[in-house]
Amino acid sequence: MEVINNNLKIIWDNLISVNSSLSGKILSEQIYRASDYADLQSFIKDFAEKHNVLTTTIIAMEDLPANRFINFSGCLCSSVDKVFGVTIYPIDANTEGKIIIAGIVYVEVSSPIYSGGSEIRPSSGGKAQASPLSFQNIHNLDIALQEGELIRIKL
Helix, strand or coil: CHHHHHHHHHHHHHHHHHCCHHHHHHHHHHHHHCCCHHHHHHHHHHHHHHHEEEEEEEECCCCECCCCEECCCCCECCCCCCCCEEECCCECCCCEEEEEEEEEEEEEECCCECCCCCEEEECHHHCEEECCCCCCCCEECCCECCCCCEEEEEC
């Protein structure tokens, strides 16, 4: 629950600083009412659908958790895979699901990321990690103080 509350605070702070005062107030009220994981996931899904540039549909080759990097095969990215997109919500194996392939999206981190604008690459399990030489052209917009937090990235 501590990670979820920390994620809510990070999302709250980011939206206040990024959005205009009117949309920031409206989105902040939605976050304030999000008291459990399902509400947070609903908010992230809505945010992703409003702030992405390009989405596509894939067939998942394995169970895909929300907010993880996906490779071109429809599996979670490993540390050596090229990123195709990011899941918005969980997708069951052998089912069709929507992923974001360009835009701003939330992704879960595997380790702390202490500076914004860092190069980001996938780690095992499809989580994000900072890397000085990722060659993925993915940059973080937020910092993360511990594993499991959600950060915004620009694909």
